[in-house]
Amino acid sequence: MKKIKWIVAFAFLALLIIVPNISKAADLGIQISPLSYNFEIEPGQSQEVKITVTNTNITLLNYVVEIENFDQVNNEGAPSFSGTTSDSSVTSLKDWISITDKSLAESTISSKEAKTLTFDISVPEGAEPGGHYAAIFVKEIKKNAEGKTEIGISSRVGALVLVTVPGNLTKTAEITKFNPPKFVWHGPVKFDMTVKNTGTTHYDSKSTVELASMFGSKQIVELGLHTIIPKNERDYSGEWSNKYPFGYYKVKGIATDGDGNPVQAESVIWAIPLIIVIPVLVGLILLVWIITYLGKHVKFVPNENSKK
Numbered sequence: 001m002k003k004i005k006w007i008v009a010f011a012f013l014a015l016l017i018i019v020p021n022i023s024k025a026a027d028l029g030i031q032i033s034p035l036s037y038n039f040e041i042e043p044g045q046s047q048e049v050k051i052t053v054t055n056t057n058i059t060l061l062n063y064v065v066e067i068e069n070f071d072q073v074n075n076e077g078a079p080s081f082s083g084t085t086s087d088s089s090v091t092s093l094k095d096w097i098s099i100t101d102k103s104l105a106e107s108t109i110s111s112k113e114a115k116t117l118t119f120d121i122s123v124p125e126g127a128e129p130g131g132h133y134a135a136i137f138v139k140e141i142k143k144n145a146e147g148k149t150e151i152g153i154s155s156r157v158g159a160l161v162l163v164t165v166p167g168n169l170t171k172t173a174e175i176t177k178f179n180p181p182k183f184v185w186h187g188p189v190k191f192d193m194t195v196k197n198t199g200t201t202h203y204d205s206k207s208t209v210e211l212a213s214m215f216g217s218k219q220i221v222e223l224g225l226h227t228i229i230p231k232n233e234r235d236y237s238g239e240w241s242n243k244y245p246f247g248y249y250k251v252k253g254i255a256t257d258g259d260g261n262p263v264q265a266e267s268v269i270w271a272i273p274l275i276i277v278i279p280v281l282v283g284l285i286l287l288v289w290i291i292t293y294l295g296k297h298v299k300f301v302p303n304e305n306s307k308k
Contacts, residue, residue, distance in 0.1 A: 029056055029057065029140070029155050029157075030053060030054070030055065030056070030061065030063065030138055030140055030155060030156070030157050031053070031054040031056055031157065032051055032052065032053050032054070032138055032157050032158070032159055033051070033052050033054075034051075034159060035159055035160065036159060036160040036161075036162070037049055037159065037160070037161045037162065038162045039121065039161075039162070039163050039164070040163075040164045040165075040166060041121060041123045041163055041164075041165065042123065042165075042166060043123050043124065043125050043126060043127045043165060044123065044124070044125045045122075045123055046120055046121060046122040046123070047120075047121045047163075048118065048119070048120060048121075049097075049118070049119040049120075049121060049136075049161070050116055050117070050118050050119075051116070051117045051119070051136060051138075051159055052114055052115070052116050052117075053109060053114065053115050053116075053117060053138050054109075054112075054113070054114040054115075055109035055110065055111060055112060055113050055114075056112070057111055058111050059111055060108055060109070060110055060111060061108065061109045061110075061111075061140055062107075062108050062140065062141040062142075063106070063107065063108070063109060063138050063139060063140055063141060064105065064106040064138075064139050064141055065099055065104075065105045065106070065117065065136065065137065065138060065139075066136075066137040066138075066139055066156070067094050067097050067134055067135070067136055067137070068081050068094060068134060068135055068137065069081075069092050069093060069094045069132075069133065069134050070133050070134065070135060071133060071229070071230075071231070071232075072232060073228075073229055073232050073234075075234060075235045077226070077227065077234075079133070079135060079160065081135070091124060091127075092132065092134070093121075093132035093133060093134040093161065093163055094134050096121055096122055096123055096124065096127075096132075096163075097119055097120070097121050097134060097136065097161065098119065098120055098122070099117060099118070099119050099120075100118040100119065100120055101117075101118065104117055106141075117138075119136060121161070121163065123163070123165055127165045128165065128167075129165050129166060129167025129168055129169055129200070130164070130165060130167070130169060130200035130201050130230065131162065131163070131164055131200065131201035131202045131229055131230055132162075132163045132164075132165065133160070133161070133162055133163070133202075133229060134160075134161050134163075135158040135159065135160050135161065136158060136159050136161060137156045137157065137158040138156060138157055138158070139154055139155075139156035140154050140155050140156065141154060142154055162202055162229075164201050164202070169199070169200050169201050170198075170199040170200050170201075171199040171200075171201060171203050171257050171258020171259050172197075172198045172199045172257050172258075173195055173196065173197060173198060173199070173205055173228075173255055173256070173257035173258070173263050174195070174196045174198050174263060175193060175194070175195055175196075175253055175255055175263055175264070175265040176194045176195070176196045176233060177192070177193060177194035178192075178193045178194075178253035178265040178267065179192075179267070180209075180251050180253075180267050180269060181269065182267075182268070182269065182270065183269070183270050183271075183272065184245055184269055184270070184271040184272070185272060185273065186243065186244065186273055187240060187241065187242045187243040187244060187245055187273075188239045188240055188241050188242065188243065189239065189240040189242070189245070189269075190237065190238075190239050190240075191209045191221055191223065191237065191238050191239070191240065191253070192235065192236070192237050193207050193209070193223055193235070193236040193237070193253050193255065193265075194233050194234070194235050194236070195207060195226075195228065195233065195234055195236065195255045195263075196228075196231075196232070196233045197228040197229060197230050197231065197232055197233075197258075198230075198231075199230055199257070199258055200230055201230060201258065202227055202228060202229040202230065202258075203227070203228065203257070203258030204225055204226070204227050204228075204258075205225070205226060205227075205228050205234070205255050205256050205257065205258075206224070206225045206255070206256050207223040207224060207225075207236040207253070207254065207255040207256075208220055208221060208222055208223055208238075208253075208254050209221040209223060209238065209240070209251060209252065209253055209254070210251070210252040210254060211240065211249045211250070211251055211269070212249060212250045212251075212252075213247055213248070213249050214247045214248040214249070215247065219240070219242070221238045221239070221240050222238055223236035223237060223238040224236050224237075224238065236255075244273040245269075245271035245273065246271050246272070246273055247270075247271055248268065248269075248270055248271075249268065249269040249270075249271060250266070250268055251266065251267045251268060251269055252264050252265070252266050253265040253266075253267075
């Protein structure tokens, strides 16, 4: 019994030591702000960007600045850098961004210190009109006691930079997926829609579903608002909260392009709630059974007195 008590006491003591350390470890690393920028810059013009970098570690932190282009974004809005290709003969946003103080491109930050990094975005003359996308990363460098860089997993955080170069821009959109159910037996009903940016620059697209019933009433289901970059798709979803829809509905999936113009996809829904259908079917079956039973077992005999 004493042995069990000692084991329990030891485990409790270990938790007191480990749990605070875990919570502290979750707070360690690099933080930056703001997390995104959105500019319109004329060819030949420039824009200044300031990023605040904070060392949340309890020790000195070594870092390096990295800049990468991106042209793909997932459904959560996070950019993907693995599929980005570049043409060495054409400059891109990555080439247009430079840090003002070169000594801060690779440096150190003391524990709990915040440092401001200033960047310049210079759009060259003749830059292609449209959207250009990059991220400015601050990456932690692991070093040993001798100051040599260690090979291993290093954390990095980034600020997204979205730049539109004015000119002959298109902001078109296309609904590539909208397949609501043809028959609905009960609510709520979930709607999914996929919208593609077929233009040349990014924009915010809002999506809704409009339901027009056979009785003339209309309902709107909001699917949300997403920023879409060119040649990318974003998924939208929303829920029609009507628990017992009934009848025939004309359904329109509607998304806005970069100029606010709507694009549409149409479908129909037959809503037949089971809470109504089942009792009606049971009632009809019971009625048919009663009529059949009466036809077989009950005979109506004419009253002889009524003939006199």
